Amino acid sequence: MLVVMQSGATPEQIEAVCDAIRAMGFQPVAMPGAQRTAVGLIGNDRPVDGSPVAGMPGVAEVIRVSQPFKQVSREWRAENTVVEIAPGVAFGGRNVAVIAGPCSVESEAQIIASAHAVRDAGAVALRGGAFKPRSSPYSFQGMGKRGLELLAKARDETGLAIVTEAMDEEGANLVAEYADCIQIGARNMQNFSLLKAVGRMDKPVLLKRGMAATIQELLLAAEYVLAEGNTRVILCERGVRGFDPATRNIFDLSAIPLVHKLSHLPIIADPSHGVGLREHVPSMARASIAAGADGLILEVHPNPDRALSDGAQTLHTEQFARLMHELSTIATAIGREMAHPAGTVAGRAG
Incomplete structure (x- = not known):
């Protein structure tokens, strides 16, 4: 699962999402981007219900990562890694x-x-x-x-x-x-x-x-x-x-x-x-x-x-x-x- 934050999301809102992911029993990975920050969820090998974070302040959308490999996937990170x-x-x-x-x-x-x-x-x-x-x-x-x-x-x-x-x-x-x-x-x-x-x-x-x-x-x-x-x-x-x-x-x-x-x-x-x-x-x-x-x-x-x-x-x-x-x-x-x-x-x- 990937939580895409709004472009104007505050550091406090991003941290609140990370806390919510931890409360779900998973590990959050914050990935600041040029336009907005995304927060990835790792520690799962099956679909995760994203509804607990979907309505949180500062959240733009929740994306399900369909591939079994998460952090490696193009879904997780759109731009090429150098x-x-x-x-x-x-x-x-x-x-x-x-x-x-x-x-x-x-x-x-x-x-x-x-x-x-x-x-x-x-x-x-x-x-x-x-x-x-x-x-x-x-x-x-x-x-x-x-x-x-x-x-x-x-x-x-x-x-x-x-x-x-x-x-x-x-x-x-x-x-x-x-x-x-x-x-x-x-x-x-x-x-x-x-x-x-x-x-x-x-x-x-x-x-x-x-x-x-x-x-x-x-x-x-x-x-x-x-x-x-x-x-x-x-x-x-x-x-x-x-x-x-x-x-x-x-x-x-x-x-x-x-x-x-x-x-x-x-x-x-x-x-x-x-x-x-x-x-x-x-x-x-x-x-x-x-x-x-x-x-x-x-x-x-x-x-x-x-x-x-x-x-x-x-x-x-x-x-x-x-x-x-x-x-x-x-x-x-x-x-x-x-x-x-x-x-x-x-x-x-x-």
């Missing part, structure tokens, strides 16, 4: 931002070279896994804390924001010390204890769609984070598991406009995991921007053939540079612009 992960690095506005880098942090030389290459080509954030959830227990699992330290060093040298994955609550606390944005990977999209943990943190969250998750399940996973108080969530379409082994996944481009219709949260695309084949990543990256994605996350490595993970879907640095020029043309054609990296700044760990 999520800033670092000064000048934002998702959800007019600019299209690109996160790029290797699947895994492998060495200091590798991550520093990757950072400089993707920044020079126009990326605004660096990706790289310090903790890697792998299907096989014998595959490279990441460098752990040392990998986070190297990511922070790459940020110091290039000014790029850092996006990296956390696999559990303990790891999320450690990632939060070093990264600008905590990634929740596809395998953990419905790790509800982890979602609640990052929801209590003061860090932006990049939430990837699960390998067999519906759009509603993705949005409900985001609701877990918002319900804990963290409204800075970026969604990510990265493909779902299909029956055809010709590509790694079925890259669901239709999810991008659909999420924009259902939710105010920004959504980016991950064509690297979406198709799993280097030769097809550029075309799907271009299609993602045309479909309205607010950004991309791409795997880029100085020497993909020697990468310790996901080399087959990883772009060469030269390919990435060419792709960024192509993306700029597409963004302009649909009335948007590619975001540009900020000047070199000091590290922002912590």
Whole structure:
């Protein structure tokens, strides 16, 4: 339920509505807007009778939120949410931002070279896994804390924001010390204890769609984070598991406009995991921007053939540079612009 206040509603009237919602056993969330304030009601998973507040002074109307996800829904918030992960690095506005880098942090030389290459080509954030959830227990699992330290060093040298994955609550606390944005990977999209943990943190969250998750399940996973108080969530379409082994996944481009219709949260695309084949990543990256994605996350490595993970879907640095020029043309054609990296700044760990 959403209580829309009149444009001239006083702070006392707004607080009275909040008190009434608390008396009903629910939690009010006041959302001041440019024209008027709305008060949302959370803590319910079924329809609520709004008549106790409908006639209160200052109330314009009571709207029933029809979706099972409340705070994530477009009904709850009509305007797009812009999520800033670092000064000048934002998702959800007019600019299209690109996160790029290797699947895994492998060495200091590798991550520093990757950072400089993707920044020079126009990326605004660096990706790289310090903790890697792998299907096989014998595959490279990441460098752990040392990998986070190297990511922070790459940020110091290039000014790029850092996006990296956390696999559990303990790891999320450690990632939060070093990264600008905590990634929740596809395998953990419905790790509800982890979602609640990052929801209590003061860090932006990049939430990837699960390998067999519906759009509603993705949005409900985001609701877990918002319900804990963290409204800075970026969604990510990265493909779902299909029956055809010709590509790694079925890259669901239709999810991008659909999420924009259902939710105010920004959504980016991950064509690297979406198709799993280097030769097809550029075309799907271009299609993602045309479909309205607010950004991309791409795997880029100085020497993909020697990468310790996901080399087959990883772009060469030269390919990435060419792709960024192509993306700029597409963004302009649909009335948007590619975001540009900020000047070199000091590290922002912590």
